[in-house]
Amino acid sequence: MGAQKGGTTALHSYLMLHPQLNPPRKKELHIFDIDRNFNSWPNQLKVAFRVPKQPILKKQHESISFESTPSYIASTLACERMSTFLSPWTVYVLILRDPVKRLWSEYNMKARRIQNQDTTLQSLFDHADDLAVCWTPTENDDDAVDGAKSKDSSGDSVPPAEKMRREHCQEALDKHLDGSRVKASQVSRRMVNLKFAMDFKRKCVDTAKLGASIEESRECARKLGVLRETLPDIRQDIIQETKSLQPCVDMAAGKQFSEAKVPVSALPWTAREQECQGKLKTRICPQCVREADSEGCVAKCFSASNGTAQELAIQMGCTPPDVGPYPSHKLRSPSACSGDLCTCYPKAVNMADISKNFLWRGLYYPQVQQCLRYIPRSQLLIVDNDDLRRDPASVLGKITNELGLRDAPYGGPGFTYADASNEFSRKYPEFASTTGWSEDGSSSVPMPEDIELMLRSFYATPNKMLFDLIGKKFDHWL
Ligand SMILES: Nc1ncnc2c1ncn2[C@@H]1O[C@H](COP(=O)(O)OS(=O)(=O)O)[C@@H](OP(=O)(O)O)[C@H]1O
Known part of the structure; x- marks a missing residue:
């Protein structure tokens, strides 16, 4: 259930290797934090997650389904929904990470996404001639765009000539975009790029060529909502968010x-x-x-x-x-969250722009406090990212033991994280490009000292409050 950038993908990869654990069809189902998904329950759950209809004693399970959505812990709704809908034998795992490192990792993921967008746009310019097939005006532009929106872009309603043109466009995009995607999205890379090409052609390209300059095209693409994200000014964001959150923390x-x-x-x-x-x-x-x-x-x-x-x-x-x-x-009453750090939530959360939530995401105390209103502490296993990295066999042993599973295959000779991550890439080939995720994302970019100081000072007290709440201390965070 989180935290975002806490090491959820590594944990998910390890869990996939256990013969009694069934992974979901994709990582991050977002069933309990996104209303649209939640409201489509139970079909989605039945198909994708296969939660047992009847509570079954955990020891009797032949196999158990699991899913990992890193944003559950930061959501005010997910824990309540999970506690209502999931089996009482569910084991909830929260992998936490020093919030300072977490934030830096998130910032770098965002930077990679922006870079990816720019590279994609640049490729469109560099290969404008080859891609002209995507920009050639057709009689039925609207049909083409609508067709591209649907999952099956080769649907019967598309005229054969248009179908062929689109196939050629797709080929050119595949060739020149070389694995990059124009935006992070759960939709497949081919679809995202094709839809972008179609929309771009319709709204940004007047001639058979691309817009007059890359800046102009970038601006147009931004208006289209494709290049939605901009690289945040991280110092300003931290200062602003601190201003808004600090009074709640102090109080x-x-x-x-x-x-x-x-x-x-x-x-x-x-x-x-x-x-x-x-x-x-x-x-x-x-x-x-x-x-x-x-x-x-x-x-x-x-x-x-x-x-x-x-x-x-x-x-x-x-x-x-x-x-x-x-x-x-x-907790004193169901409204115990008010008066504690949870009063900060409305000040911190701006769902429309996640970049405004850098600090909140690592403010684990109110998130866990909120969650413990619904999920008993005994069902919530809290692990630290560093422990997973250092001693995966022990962390995974605790989890599988809690679930009553057979011995975990994690301590054997020759076992490495690469076994797990290869399995993950095989099952979810699009995950990294969809999300901007990277196995060692932030380690190559050192965190500026002034940012680290600001963050250490902000998180010192809430970290201690968290340790007190969960009865566990991660000394190296302080
Ligand atoms: N084996 C292992 N153990 C612990 N942590 C690991 C491991 N492998 C990768 N990582 C680091 O996990 C960071 C990404 O976290 P998530 O997978 O939770 O990211 S996401 O929320 O799904 O986007 C990401 O952090 P940064 O590199 O700092 O960006 C990864 O380096």
């Missing part, structure tokens, strides 16, 4: 930390860590308070206490995640 954090000061048990772990340690030491291991080697002493004393230390820690609300079960996060 939520101030509220959380000040409320928490009263009884120790109400304090979030990050804030009460020192206080808790002091109290536990005094109550359970008074001898350690007097000893110089207090760290080693406390550890020994705790393990010798036969669980008493742990029990007491839980009672005091002082349980760090690695000591024992973390007290589950209790």
Whole structure:
């Protein structure tokens, strides 16, 4: 269910290799976050996702369907819908990534898309003569465009001459666009490029050649809505979004930390860590308070206490995640999101232009908080991108174990990520060009220091709030 740029594709690729896991026909079905898709349920789900009609005990499953849509976690609707419609045995996996790295990865994906568009447009210019067949005016331009819109562009309603012209145009596009596509879209590359060529011809090309200059054509294409995305001014976007989000973050954090000061048990772990340690030491291991080697002493004393230390820690609300079960996060009422960081959501989210959501996407605290209103923490497996990269066998083992599946084929000799990614490219050959995705997208472009500083400072507090909420800490994010 996310996060976007969190490593969902790598995870999806690994899961595909498990013999008991059925991958969907495409990655990112967007069933639960896009109204149009959701409203077409149950047909789409039945066909594409094959959710069991009856809840079945997970251990009895011969095989299980899965899907990965990275935007679910950032949607305010997806978790509620999933909890209502999916089997209660569903395991939800959230792969998180240091939000600073996540943002940089998203920005670079966007940059690749823009670059792809420009390369495509340039190719159209460079090969204008060969592509003239696409621009030649015909009597039935409107039919051609309408025909190109439908999935079957060779439909019977298209006259034979037009059909042939379009085939020649398609051939020329295939030859010269060389795998690039004019825009990121779920529709096949051939269709997108053909439709673009048809629309472009109709609206931007007056003569048998392309528009007078590439700038003019780019402008026209932009008006057509084909070159919709522009490269964001990332510094400005971050500054603007920070202005809008920071007050909510401060308010939520101030509220959380000040409320928490009263009884120790109400304090979030990050804030009460020192206080808790002091109290536990005094109550359970008074001898350690007097000893110089207090760290080693406390550890020994705790393990010798036969669980008493742990029990007491839980009672005091002082349980760090690695000591024992973390007290589950209790939401006060169904509207608990208001008053917390969730009040930031309307300020942050501008669905019409995703570039305005760079910061929000990595603001995991309100997203997870919102989701936990519907999905129990025990059903939500949270993993870190770095762990998947470093030790995939362990991460995947946890997931498959949670699902009650047979041993995962991920730890065997000679197993590499390439096995998984090759399988992914075989099943989803268009994914990278459709989305601008790349296996190592942002690593070749170092993040400017000033951007990193702005981001680290913005995310420091919400990250701590998240750690507290989920009972897990990713130290390297701070
Ligand atoms: N094996 C493995 N483990 C963990 N992470 C990996 C792995 N392989 C690739 N990647 C990195 O994942 C980043 C893309 O994330 P997503 O696949 O979630 O992107 S998307 O939301 O589907 O567009 C993308 O990040 P950037 O390279 O920083 O852009 C990939 O490098």
